[in-house]
Amino acid sequence: MRKKTTIYDIAKELNITASTVSRALNDNPKIRKATRExxxxxxxxMNYEQNKVALALKSGKxxxxxxxxxxxxxxxxxxVIRGIEEELYPKGYHVIICQTHDLDDLEVNNIHSLLNVQVDGILMSISNAxxxxNESFNKLIKNKKTPLIFFDRKIDIDGISSVTIDDFKAGYDTTQHLINQGCKRIAHLSNNRLFEIYKNxxxxxxxxxxxxxxxxxEDLVIETESKVIEGRKSTSLLLDLEIPPDAIFSSSDFVALGAFQEIKSRGLKIPEDICIAGFSNEPFTRFMEFTTITTINQFPIEMGRIAAQVFLEEVNITNVKNKKNKNVVLTPELIIRKSSSKPFIPIKS
Structure with a gap:
């Protein structure tokens, strides 16, 4: 195995002290420019690589x-991750991505792992409402040395900043649109309403x-996981009601796709027999072959950028006592497509 080059090897090669090498590698202005270069x-x-862990311990960053x-x-x-990276990479930061798969224990383990590698901050969308x-999570909150910023799914905690959209407005505007289309019996496929976003x-x-x-x-409201198959199952229950709905508003595009499939399988027409609206503007919603799906644009790239900007603001605050949480709320955009646009039928005179 090839031996790693150390600052002592460089010092020996140049016949200078190791401390001079160290300062030169860190661009210390006390070392002459020619020597630094x-x-x-x-x-x-000599293929020297600086020990980033040691540098982090020394600099605290x-x-x-x-x-x-x-x-x-x-x-x-x-x-969202793309937005975060686009904002942080030019500032010299590297992004470590962790997934929880909606598992509570894995979420806490991810937090501990990130703290163990001494990240400068954590940006997260929670999996546990x-x-x-959680005792471990509360230790992180009380520590307050590492900035924590929530995005999308959040918890209201004093001192913790967040970036979300106005989910209440999104739900209201989508339902109002369906009502404007003449729908009077509108069902809602929700997710776990312990999460603030789904509740709103x-x-x-x-x-x-x-x-x-x-x-x-209340019979027209069903809580379901954000999966296509669950959308089919829930829609099947709705269509079997004595008086089925004439519209479905889903908190997830994936669930809306399942609803779409179930309605089509029963020979019903969209939007003539039943309108559909989803949430999140997933790419497939605009590329459906015959009927594109109405949805809500959450501006995820912008959300990521703003979350990163909030982190940059907080990481530069030297006195944590002066830190104030910042709650940014983005305005959602209703994107109206074929799945909820009923054809205009003129009234015969």
Whole structure:
């Protein structure tokens, strides 16, 4: 195995002290420019690699940032990560990505792992709606040395910043659109409403019905996982009701796709018989062969960039007592497509 080059090897090669080599490699202005350039050139020729862990211990900064997401195999989270990277890479940071797969224990383990490698901050979308009850997580919060920023899925904790969209408005606007299309019996396929984002989408849906004088029927609300197969199962239950819905608003595009498949399998027409609206603007929603799907744009790249900007602001605060949490709320965009655009039928005179 090839021996790693050390600063002592470079010092011996140049006949200078190891301390001079160390300072030159770190661009110390006390070392003459010519000496710094010579040392750095020699280090490159000798394939010297600095010990980043040692540098982190010495400087208190690793230039690594941890990002924790439930999964990266959907467009939303991968786009948020892209936004984070685009903002942090030019600033000299490296991004370490962790997935939780919606497992509580793995989420806590990821946090511990990132802290053990001394990341300068953690940006995360939570998988456990009751994470604040976890003892290990609370130790992280009390520490306050490592900035923590929530995005999308968050918990309201004093001193912790977040970047989200206005989920209530998204739910309200989508439901209002369906009502404007003449729909009167609108179902909602939700997710776990212990999560604030799903709760707010549900509340926006409910408020739109109330404001328009429509009956709110709890039988038309089903909590389901964000999977295509679960969308089919839930839609099957809705279509088997004595009076089935004439529209479905889903908190997930994947669930909306399952609803789409189930409705089509029963020979019903979209949107003539039943309208569909999803959430998150996954790529497939605009590339459906016959009927594109109405959805909500959450601006994930922008969300990632802003979350990274909030981190950069916090990491530069020297006195943690002066730190104030920053809650950024983005405005969602309703993208209306064929799945909820009923054809105009003129009234015969």
């Amino acid at each position: 010579l040392v750095q050139r020699t280090a490159l020729e 690793s230039n690594n940032v941890g990002v924790i997401v439930p999964r990266i195999d959907n467009n939303f989270f991968s786009s 009751e994470l604040e009850k 989408r549900y509340l926006g849906y409910k408020q739109a019905l109330i404001d328009n004088g429509l009956n709110f029927d």
